[in-house]
Amino acid sequence: MRILVTGAAGFIGAHLTAKLIAEDHDVVAVDNFNEYYSPELKIRRVSELLTPLGVQVQNVALDQHSLTSALFNINQFDCVYHLAAQAGVRIPIEDYTKYVTNNLVAFSNVITCAAQANVKNFLYASSSSVYGNSPQKLFSEKDVGLEPISFYGATKLANEVLAKSLSAVTGMKTRGLRFFTVYGPWGRPDMAYFRIFGNILGGYEFNLMGDGNVVRDFTYIDDVISTSVKLGSELGSHATGFSDVVNVGAGNPVSLDQMIAEIEKNLKARLSIQLQSRNRNDVIRTSADSNYLSKLIGENRITSLGAGIKLVSDWAKSPEVSVNLAKWSNTVA
Numbered sequence: 001m002r003i004l005v006t007g008a009a010g011f012i013g014a015h016l017t018a019k020l021i022a023e024d025h026d027v028v029a030v031d032n033f034n035e036y037y038s039p040e041l042k043i044r045r046v047s048e049l050l051t052p053l054g055v056q057v058q059n060v061a062l063d064q065h066s067l068t069s070a071l072f073n074i075n076q077f078d079c080v081y082h083l084a085a086q087a088g089v090r091i092p093i094e095d096y097t098k099y100v101t102n103n104l105v106a107f108s109n110v111i112t113c114a115a116q117a118n119v120k121n122f123l124y125a126s127s128s129s130v131y132g133n134s135p136q137k138l139f140s141e142k143d144v145g146l147e148p149i150s151f152y153g154a155t156k157l158a159n160e161v162l163a164k165s166l167s168a169v170t171g172m173k174t175r176g177l178r179f180f181t182v183y184g185p186w187g188r189p190d191m192a193y194f195r196i197f198g199n200i201l202g203g204y205e206f207n208l209m210g211d212g213n214v215v216r217d218f219t220y221i222d223d224v225i226s227t228s229v230k231l232g233s234e235l236g237s238h239a240t241g242f243s244d245v246v247n248v249g250a251g252n253p254v255s256l257d258q259m260i261a262e263i264e265k266n267l268k269a270r271l272s273i274q275l276q277s278r279n280r281n282d283v284i285r286t287s288a289d290s291n292y293l294s295k296l297i298g299e300n301r302i303t304s305l306g307a308g309i310k311l312v313s314d315w316a317k318s319p320e321v322s323v324n325l326a327k328w329s330n331t332v333a
């Protein structure tokens with residue numbers, strides 16, 4: 001299959017591209033290598049994960065309609081994974097146009113060009129942020145009246161509404177992947193676990209926003225990737241016009257304190273903590289209901305937090321990575 005992956009120099013996109021290539025797909029990988037966090041890290045990710053597989057990531061700004069349209073004119077794709085976005089909930093309000101440009105304008109460009117090019121299957125990154133501070137014990141795709149608390153989460157919910165309407169009008173099948181706090185090697189330096197590794201190894205204090213009681217359904221990258229690939233194949237079995245959203249989460253929520261303890265155990269060192277006030281865009285807890293996912297693909301592969309953190313730890317301790325972790329973290333607030 002000929003597949004487009006957007007955001008391919010990003011954390012999830014690079015791992016997904018590598019997996020699709022390993023499964024013998026023909027992948028076109030694009031990213032604009034923007035400066036939200038270290039472009040050098042994005043380049044390193046590509047050179048470590050994709051260059052050895054013979055993949056080059058094309059520099060395309062998807063918020064430019066003419067460039068997006070040209071991509072679809074040159075290639076006939078069977079499937080699209082649209083992951084490019086302004087990730088993270090914490091950017092300052094002065095920069096919210098980044099959410100509009102990358103999560104709404106680029107999203108609209110990619111999804112409408114895909115539909116016009118008769119792409120059959122369109123998957124895109126949504127987020128557990130769409131659930132906001134939901135009172136439900138488990139967050140289910142069946143929950144109605146969702147109220148994201150962050151502007152970021154609101155743009156992801158908007159993507160879901162736009163995708164469903166476009167499926168109804170054009171027949172292109174669409175599926176939103178509601179990712180729950182993904183962690184793993186070559187991750188994103190704005191995320192707590194990445195900074196904790198960097199700060200312990202570099203001997204720096206960690207700014208803990210709020211307290212360590214926030215709960216996240218941390219989901220290991222390999223599980224996210226194998227699930228996303230299976231959900232892509234499964235989408236192919238549906239009739240024209242189908243549209244849904246699927247939780248992609250481990251279903252095993254733990255507190256940030258537990259995550260910190262696991263990292264400290266692996267590095268055999270203590271994290272020095274500086275308490276900061278809670279960011280109002282951060283939800284208190286996330287917890288995925290995985291029933292729909294299991295119904296679709298028959299299983300929800302889960303790497304335990306212990307096993308996942310051990311793998312990140314092995315990566316973080318390698319000499320060529322450990323010296324750079326804190327530097328990469330410092331490129332983003």
Ligand SMILES: NC(=O)c1ccc[n+]([C@@H]2O[C@H](COP(=O)([O-])OP(=O)(O)OC[C@H]3O[C@@H](n4cnc5c(N)ncnc54)[C@H](O)[C@@H]3O)[C@@H](O)[C@H]2O)c1
Pocket residue numbers: 006007008009010011012013030031032033034042060061062063082083084085086087088101102106125126127128178179180181182183188
């Ligand atoms: N990592 C997580 O825990 C998580 C959780 C929920 C949702 N998501 C979503 O999953 C997707 C991938 O996340 P990630 O963690 O890999 O983030 P990431 O920031 O590492 O990757 C996103 C990539 O998209 C690129 N990009 C952004 N705007 C672009 C544009 N206009 N044109 C071309 N490229 C552009 C960036 O340069 C970046 O490399 C995002 O949509 C994110 O919102 C991630």
